[in-house]
Amino acid sequence: MHEFDIIAKYLNLNTTPRKDVLCGVGDDCALLKVPQGQRLAVSMDTLIGDVHFPADADAKAIAHKAIAVNLSDLAACSAEPAWLTLSLSMPQADEKWLAAFSEGLSEMVEHFAVQLVGGDTCRGPLSITVQAHGLVPQKVFAQRSGAKAGDLVCVTGPLGDAALGLLHYKGELAASGADADYLLQRYLRPYPRVAAGIAMRGRASAAIDISDGLLADVQHLSNASGVGVVIRWDQIPLSDAARAVADQQLIKRAVLTGGDDYELCFTVPEDQFEATQKALAMVGEKCIPIGRISGKPGVRVVSDEGDINLEKMGYRHF
């Protein structure tokens, strides 16, 4: 199957067109209109088969994840998703795989009201690069660098599920029926917290999405802001499926250092907390406080038994 036929049949999606796409798939460039007063936020992520996802996973889930991880970056900056570009490299043109991949793309594109406007297709190892383009007024662009001592540290949902889902996928964790399904879906089909990102505009002082793991991402945020963070272990939300895991050390490790959850971690000045929680609840999203920004550098996680030894969790300070 020729590249042009693949694009025409599987990547020129039959989804709702956006008015701000002046020229989409099929020319040398796409032509896009950024409204006056809005800034363009862009993020590019690559997913490689058997590095970032199991190469034999359902193609629909792969498409979902490739888009989700990029929309998650837009969410972390409070940007509203608008357009996507996609480069797909694959060993052979398997039409069944392409049909499922295309279906996964279409679902995400329709759900988030974005448009796939261009990209590339070539033969090579299975690899998907997506760039997400979002719009955001400059003054509410949430960066990693705005956290201040005293701010509350919040997350949008339970952590550790994706890491436990991956362990289950690899046969290294025995989870039961419904719990196993839930954890696996959290790994394969992360849900980008786009609505939460937009709802926290002008309220969150800093934000990041949890892709590398809570400790690593909190460290990024605190480094960028020049502050420290104290997290309370007992306040971190866990799903029922995670709670059902017997090995307490495994849970701690998954929650603190497992990546791929794609929940947002953000900071809010204390006097903005209630308003932020309300604004997120209005769009069906959660604002769960798990700790506080401190003037003293470093990341600490405290529990009723005292500080958790993070090195023992496999966490590398950097």
Next chain:
Amino acid sequence: MHEFDIIAKYLNLNTTPRKDVLCGVGDDCALLKVPQGQRLAVSMDTLIGDVHFPADADAKAIAHKAIAVNLSDLAACSAEPAWLTLSLSMPQADEKWLAAFSEGLSEMVEHFAVQLVGGDTCRGPLSITVQAHGLVPQKVFAQRSGAKAGDLVCVTGPLGDAALGLLHYKGELAASGADADYLLQRYLRPYPRVAAGIAMRGRASAAIDISDGLLADVQHLSNASGVGVVIRWDQIPLSDAARAVADQQLIKRAVLTGGDDYELCFTVPEDQFEATQKALAMVGEKCIPIGRISGKPGVRVVSDEGDINLEKMGYRHF
């Protein structure tokens, strides 16, 4: 070497910052300002080791080519380059390779006054995806679809060099010293015709860059415009190095179906030809007529001995 160290040392380029980059490398998203009245043109291309370039080629040349092919797409749309994003996947973090790659990026970024604003780095098969972002007033965005019967078909420079350079690289063509160097450079370091693309604004009726080969790209343009094309073989510019190749069939094949030249092919109404040639000459670029748009569908190449048999050239009509 950790991903963050690679980005900090080799991809956070120490080049001239642009004022329209409000947030660059290092956050979840880059934040960019599109000036009022301008539209955003984007193009994404992936180059895979041993598919699009020899994996053992100089890393500086690889960086050059990855950027050049994307800027060439902007040129084909008359857009002015502004920002780049880059995703780099490589088997291991070889610092010597990364230093050369980074140097190649910096050279191109400085030369075209663009800024690398974000991207991704991961371990995997050697593969580079670049997205180029350019600015263009909507009314002068050159598409493939604007060619009209009677328009002259022009190119910006000699064709076939890159295909001959690849043959030489593979040991399938014996070229002499200076000619061999020239052809190889034309393959490894294509020069995007950015200045030509901007100079033809409002004059060219359609444009495309020659990446797939003259016949294939002219076919794209004529399909999009709903017209036919008649090319005169004796008017197609050839370099001295190409002329020095003894095998006439090989030359024809390289010129007509060899890709990777990244010259622009564009159409100009006859009454605009002189002004266009002058405008391009002002910026040191060429406007060489090689044929004419015809109302009759199809691509023909005529020579003094009659029509050239394109199927014999390995050309597939589609």
